[in-house]
Amino acid sequence: MKIEIENIKQKSSDKKSKKQKCVSELRQDLVTGDWVVIAVGRAKRPEDFSQNKKQKEESNEIESCLFEHPEKTGQEEDVLIYQSSGGDWTLRVFPNKYPAFCCDHEARYFSEGPYFFMDGTGYHEVIVTRDHYHQLALMREIEVAEVLDAYQERYLALMNKPHVNFIGIFHNHGKEAGASIAHPHSQLMAIPVISPYIQLELSGAERFYRQNKRCVYCLMIKHELESQKRVIFENEEFVAFCPFASRVNFEVWIAPKKHASYFERIKTEEKLKLAQVFRQALGAIHDSLGDPAYNFYIHTSPCDGNDYPHYHWHIEILPKTSTWAGFELETGIEISTIQPEMAAEYLRKQK
């Protein structure tokens, strides 16, 4: 991590300017060292959290879709970051109107008693495809490849910005998966800290390499390809499989067969191969589970200036078939109710 915490005493004047400038605070857990985001920029009044207040439901209808009305969401030309070429656009990228991270100020570090916190410096972008009803699972491979193009382009554009040490790219589909807008869109957050989940995988991969002189993901993929028990689809470059220790029902990972630590270095021809497997996996989930809500994201190496030669980037797709309850929240141990082998067999049938 590039960050060095400067123990600056927070003055009342700081407090004021902070309120004007920052959309969020990154607060560090004193015990675990993990970070949480307090998105004060989109803070509501305490009363607004009450269940007694009728929640305003976002409509899924095209007539009221925010992404169909650029004037409402800051998609006007002047803030547009990226757009597919040609007059008739198919994909565009713009800043999230309610960002969890924002870049228009210098990052400052604060302390309060034993605690540390810092400005939520970074970037929060939205990647929108044109058709309101045309979700990723129903797209053609070439359209999925265009989305992957945008992920890579924006990653490359942001990875060397000051204070950006990790970039998360993710997609929420369906209300149960946290998608507040039905129009298909992905999000990108470029943030100053390395997340605990990535850190666990980085440490695990590093430890395994030290002990066994091989990549733990390569070993896993080799075993999956040999056993075929949990493989759903594969082509020359990529494999989609239900991981042995699936965290949720019908979880699917897509990984490059050849060792690769950095998503952003994917080649054009590989991207097309990825689009093929990715579309098949999303299509199988859509068809066999009746268009369930899901989240997917890319787990790739941090961009903090260090090398991560033992990490192996991959995509994780998590269909939303259950709710985290007390046991999962307490322990971090997840309970699923279908064996990954059976899930894979079922998804394979939809090929």
Add this chain to the structure above:
Amino acid sequence: MKIEIENIKQKSSDKKSKKQKCVSELRQDLVTGDWVVIAVGRAKRPEDFSQNKKQKEESNEIESCLFEHPEKTGQEEDVLIYQSSGGDWTLRVFPNKYPAFCCDHEARYFSEGPYFFMDGTGYHEVIVTRDHYHQLALMREIEVAEVLDAYQERYLALMNKPHVNFIGIFHNHGKEAGASIAHPHSQLMAIPVISPYIQLELSGAERFYRQNKRCVYCLMIKHELESQKRVIFENEEFVAFCPFASRVNFEVWIAPKKHASYFERIKTEEKLKLAQVFRQALGAIHDSLGDPAYNFYIHTSPCDGNDYPHYHWHIEILPKTSTWAGFELETGIEISTIQPEMAAEYLRKQK
């Protein structure tokens, strides 16, 4: 951890007997070392996960409540584990009819290629209070104390069982928090592995003690009591506060003011003091947020035979005001939209 993984090759005969005996498998993530539960005992057919199938909604009505009809859930006298004294019972404990962990067999360890898994050996109990409509937040202190009594009694009864290394006690309130049955009930899972979240806190507390020769939680509590910014309620023994790095909106922790590593060693007079603060906190959440869904759980030291003198047990209450989406699932970094200071101020008003 007491467990030693024996690399036993799984035979086909094993497979058969396993299917008959085990309700779940604990599978270890090859990269991170974390565990997941595949609860095959309550497995559904793949088709049953489809969104196209009409989900059978559990009714919240008293007429069809499973806990009002012992014959349906195995609450009959012969399986009853614990019951409040007197003919007119107010609380009872019985085995979960669909357990995620079960004890009626010897634990076995298996491997498949590079992966490890083991039987989901353990105990899964349900702690039910009598009145269908009388949730914890509305109980009198003495009734809350009776629930805490049951937690402690069952903890003490199970902590020294073979293969039990950690005991999770948790409570789900409301459908959004994963409560499938509306009748107030808590659950207890006694399991053979130490969970990753607890492990993070144990390691953090241990590291902090080595560096600073003091308990990190004691330091935190001292600061909270001095600043009073995030304190909601306190009495001589306990304090309820919104943690500085809250993971969710209106998160509340309740901790003993004096250093204590083990919940199960709580004294009767302390339990009454805990009941007072606990009821006030739950009542404030109920009143100010309009009876929201929530989860709470006890974070206490493992019971694996080791000492954890630097850990400090506490209760965490997580109101359910938002859904984990792609960013949280990808990174483990949680986003909340109200400052803990403001949340505490709001909850304090309900005193």
